[in-house]
Amino acid sequence: MSKEIYRRAPADAHPPNLSPEYKSTVSRAPRQPAIVLPHTLSEITGPLLATERLDALENDLTQQRSGEPLGERIVVHGRVLDQDGKPVPKAIVEIWQCNAAGRYHHPGDQHDAPLDPNFYGGGRVRADEDGRYQFITIKPGAYPWKNHHNAWRPAHIHFSLFGPAFATRLITQMYFPNDPLLGFDPIYNSVPEGARHRLQSSFDMEATRPEWALAYKFDIVLRGRNATPMEG
Amino acid sequence: MSHGLTPSQTIGPFYFGTVTKVYHQQLAPPGVAGERIELALTVHDADGAIVPDSLIEIWQANSHGRYNHPEDRRNLPLDAGFEGYGRVSVDTQGCARFSSVKPGRVPWPEGGLQAPHVNISVFARGLLNRVATRLYFDGDPANAEDPVLKLVDPARRATLLARKDDKGVWRLPIHLGGPKETVFFDC
Ligand SMILES: [Fe+2]
Numbered sequence: 303m304s305k306e307i308y309r310r311a312p313a314d315a316h317p318p319n320l321s322p323e324y325k326s327t328v329s330r331a332p333r334q335p336a337i338v339l340p341h342t343l344s345e346i347t348g349p350l351l352a353t354e355r356l357d358a359l360e361n362d363l364t365q366q367r368s369g370e371p372l373g374e375r376i377v378v379h380g381r382v383l384d385q386d387g388k389p390v391p392k393a394i395v396e397i398w399q400c401n402a403a404g405r406y407h408h409p410g411d412q413h414d415a416p417l418d419p420n421f422y423g424g425g426r427v428r429a430d431e432d433g434r435y436q437f438i439t440i441k442p443g444a445y446p447w448k449n450h451h452n453a454w455r456p457a458h459i460h461f462s463l464f465g466p467a468f469a470t471r472l473i474t475q476m477y478f479p480n481d482p483l484l485g486f487d488p489i490y491n492s493v494p495e496g497a498r499h500r501l502q503s504s505f506d507m508e509a510t511r512p513e514w515a516l517a518y519k520f521d522i523v524l525r526g527r528n529a530t531p532m533e534g
Numbered sequence: 535m536s537h538g539l540t541p542s543q544t545i546g547p548f549y550f551g552t553v554t555k556v557y558h559q560q561l562a563p564p565g566v567a568g569e570r571i572e573l574a575l576t577v578h579d580a581d582g583a584i585v586p587d588s589l590i591e592i593w594q595a596n597s598h599g600r601y602n603h604p605e606d607r608r609n610l611p612l613d614a615g616f617e618g619y620g621r622v623s624v625d626t627q628g629c630a631r632f633s634s635v636k637p638g639r640v641p642w643p644e645g646g647l648q649a650p651h652v653n654i655s656v657f658a659r660g661l662l663n664r665v666a667t668r669l670y671f672d673g674d675p676a677n678a679e680d681p682v683l684k685l686v687d688p689a690r691r692a693t694l695l696a697r698k699d700d701k702g703v704w705r706l707p708i709h710l711g712g713p714k715e716t717v718f719f720d721c
Contacts, residue, residue: 305643310720315539317662324544326660329579330710336665336720337685343640344653344668345721347603348593349619354556385537396556398549406548410587426556460546467605468593468653469721471664475543492662493541500540523537 305340317492348468361427371421373402373440377517385526389433404443456483561634568597568635580711584628588658599638649676
């Protein structure tokens with residue numbers, strides 16, 4: 303059995319843990335280099351949540367309360383792929399986001415913006431055999447945070463993916479194309495420059511629903527496997 | 535054609551709304567074979583302060599040393615109702631608790647067995663990437679021959695060893711930085 307089942311991420315793929323412009327990394331980023339583990343069963347297995355039952359409406363964040371939330375209704379869809387472009391089938395995709403006014407349904411969010419009783423902001427879906435997923439939601443607002451003077455997070459949706467293995471676990475954020483706040487955001491800009499654009503969704507005219515919702519496409523690429531000379 | 539990896543971003547402070555609905559604190563419902571264990575994991579920053587907005591996930595084999603996953607094709611029993619996955623947010627004391635069974639030993643690719651261990655992912659505001667570590671059980675004789683522990687500087691191995699307290703709870707402090715920084719793995 304090869305000890306490198308999943309490909310290692312190149313150095314310019316992910317943000318460094320220590321990104322001082324994002325201030326809370328200073329006390330929370332490990333400083334010692336991570337020890338490279340050969341891939342054993344512990345790393346190449348992982349939770350598939352195969353028996354987890356998802357409600358049909360969990361991917362529609364506009365239908366989780368008695369009324370419709372305020373804001374611009376959107377479709378967010380895409381595929382979960384590996385580095386070879388092969389679909390990652392049946393992966394659970396989880397999202398969470400603030401409401402259209404920029405406020406999270408969370409006791410810790412003290413932003414002076416209204417809560418929307420019709421918007422909870424969490425959703426899940428299981429991608430299909432081709433890795434396709436889709437959510438209906440509202441466009442999240444920008445919100446201020448305390449990182450530095452007049453700091454604002456660009457509109458974003460948090461994404462959580464398991465993929466096929468412990469080694470493929472990923473939590474990330476999806477942004478909207480050409481948001482003027484992106485250039486000022488230390489979290490987005492913690493990502494090496496050449497890879498940042500992968501976090502921007504693209505406006506998808508083809509997937510818009512006439513007279514109902516605009517659409518954004520966000521493909522997610524998880525680690526792929528090394529070519530195996532021999533399958534043990 | 536190679537597709538560029540989607541970069542990681544922080545979980546942020548406000549994940550509560552979604553993922554609390556899918557917490558898994560109890561991994562082993564009644565009837566699952568094995569020695570019952572309680573885990574208490576705390577998360578600390580470089581100054582030793584607790585990290586109250588962190589989320590911990592665990593992944594482990596069952597008591598027979600079998601992972602509930604298609605990659606584990608060995609002819610060992612699977613337990614009904616035991617997936618081996620846990621997810622809990624820390625409480626106001628910075629502590630995440632799990633109830634499970636002690637994992638059995640799983641193989642090392644070059645032969646031999648690893649010591650019983652639990653795989654851990656930590657997410658937090660201020661952490662731009664998932665950090666991964668392992669929990670080993672202090673005093674387990676198999677630790678002496680564990681090939682992963684052997685990769686670790688002996689002076690830092692204790693950061694991976696959970697110790698049993700007087701109530702029988704296995705406690706492991708996870709230090710994201712500082713003099714007691716936990717050993718993290720590129721897995
Ligand atoms: Fe956020």
